[in-house]
Amino acid sequence: MTDATPPAGGLTLAINRGSSSVKFALFADAAAPALARGTLDDKTTPGFEASDAVGNLLVHRELAHGVPASEVFAALLGWIGDFLGERRLAAVGHRIVHGGHDFFEPAVLTAARMEALEALTPLAPLHQPRCLAPVRVIAELAPDLVQVGCFDTAFHRSIDATVRRYALPRRFEEKEGIRKYGFHGLSYEHIADRLETMRRDTGSPTVVAHLGSGASLCAMKDGRSHDTSMGFSVLDGLPMATRCGAIDPGAILYLQRHMGLSAAEVEDILYHEAGLLGVSGITGNMRDLLASSDPHAAESVDLFTFHVAREVAVMANTLGGIERLVFTGGIGEHQAPIRAAICARLAWLGVVIDPEVNDRGGPCISAGGSRVGVLVIPADEERVIARHVQSVLRG
Numbered sequence: 001m002t003d004a005t006p007p008a009g010g011l012t013l014a015i016n017r018g019s020s021s022v023k024f025a026l027f028a029d030a031a032a033p034a035l036a037r038g039t040l041d042d043k044t045t046p047g048f049e050a051s052d053a054v055g056n057l058l059v060h061r062e063l064a065h066g067v068p069a070s071e072v073f074a075a076l077l078g079w080i081g082d083f084l085g086e087r088r089l090a091a092v093g094h095r096i097v098h099g100g101h102d103f104f105e106p107a108v109l110t111a112a113r114m115e116a117l118e119a120l121t122p123l124a125p126l127h128q129p130r131c132l133a134p135v136r137v138i139a140e141l142a143p144d145l146v147q148v149g150c151f152d153t154a155f156h157r158s159i160d161a162t163v164r165r166y167a168l169p170r171r172f173e174e175k176e177g178i179r180k181y182g183f184h185g186l187s188y189e190h191i192a193d194r195l196e197t198m199r200r201d202t203g204s205p206t207v208v209a210h211l212g213s214g215a216s217l218c219a220m221k222d223g224r225s226h227d228t229s230m231g232f233s234v235l236d237g238l239p240m241a242t243r244c245g246a247i248d249p250g251a252i253l254y255l256q257r258h259m260g261l262s263a264a265e266v267e268d269i270l271y272h273e274a275g276l277l278g279v280s281g282i283t284g285n286m287r288d289l290l291a292s293s294d295p296h297a298a299e300s301v302d303l304f305t306f307h308v309a310r311e312v313a314v315m316a317n318t319l320g321g322i323e324r325l326v327f328t329g330g331i332g333e334h335q336a337p338i339r340a341a342i343c344a345r346l347a348w349l350g351v352v353i354d355p356e357v358n359d360r361g362g363p364c365i366s367a368g369g370s371r372v373g374v375l376v377i378p379a380d381e382e383r384v385i386a387r388h389v390q391s392v393l394r395g
Contacts, residue, residue: 014381038059195377207220212331215239279300
């Protein structure tokens with residue numbers, strides 16, 4: 001892993017390791033369309049595929065089952081080298097879930113910084129290692145290639161102390177860092193940028209719903225975060241595909257004290273067996289739940305839309321009102337019935353959508369008489385990563 005000053009020029013590879021996928025994109029200029037976008041699987045069915053800016057397939061490569069992650073990334077870097085020809089890759093940017101207290105600006109991932117980020121693993125025990133693993137792999141494959149970390153928690157550093165603090169003894173915040181951090185910051189930063197580009201009033205109190213396998217809300221005004229539904233960990237807030245969302249701490253104590261479950265067993269339940277999967281008993285995939293005739297599937301969908309609508313109201317309270325609601329993320333962008341159900345629950349706030357426009361996907365789906373503008377804006381965390389990396393390269 002190089003500690004050298006990153007060179008100027010060249011292209012940027014953005015790697016976005018999310019809850020259920022690894023996305024990547026290749027940029028010459030973060031302000032222009034990506035040269036290639038794709039997904040990578042280094043676990044279940046090893047391989048990757050990528051398409052160009054208009055959706056034409058560029059590559060689809062499958063590797064032998066069980067090959068290590070290093071072979072998948074080696075194949076990806078090899079393909080990128082062939083694709084670029086005489087051009088070169090200058091740097092790789094990574095979405096890092098947790099930046100803790102110290103990492104709030106994009107940073108070249110030196111050995112010392114990687115050690116500091118690995119020390120944050122107790123704050124995000126499942127996600128932090130996943131985000132850091134590709135950094136290690138690429139460092140072994142291309143040790144002279146500059147790698148830059150972009151932090152999901154950074155966007156929420158603007159949250160006021162009153163909103164950030166838990167009602168615990170102060171020593172736990174001051175010495176152990178137990179407080180609200182918030183996540184999905186790169187996605188929210190992209191929405192703030194898009195609203196400005198679309199010439200929407202960024203001073204309007206806006207609630208952004210990033211709804212996917214992982215889901216959260218952000219209260220945004222003037223392009224800054226004022227509140228968010230996730231807190232100390234990615235378990236908090238909304239029920240998600242397999243994560244519980246907000247839950248009474250007493251229930252956790254009950255599972256351990258009265259049912260005799262270990263901390264590791266409880267952790268596995270909260271991260272992998274709860275959420276939409278836990279309630280439905282079928283799946284955590286929203287598309288499959290909407291297609292199912294099982295009443296438990298319908299119940300899990302209702303639970304999800306109820307909690308999203310409730311959290312929108314919480315975010316609106318922080319902002320002192322709401323003038324705009326934005327949907328993003330896999331569910332937020334592609335599941336019109338979910339948007340419709342959430343907005344129906346928010347009718348008391350003056351949210352009214354046009355059903356036909358909602359079915360088409362927007363971008364503006366609010367009806368003429370709606371007191372709240374409702375938008376659908378595709379997520380693009382990879383572009384934000386690339387922009388940060390290119391800023392670092394320019395020094």
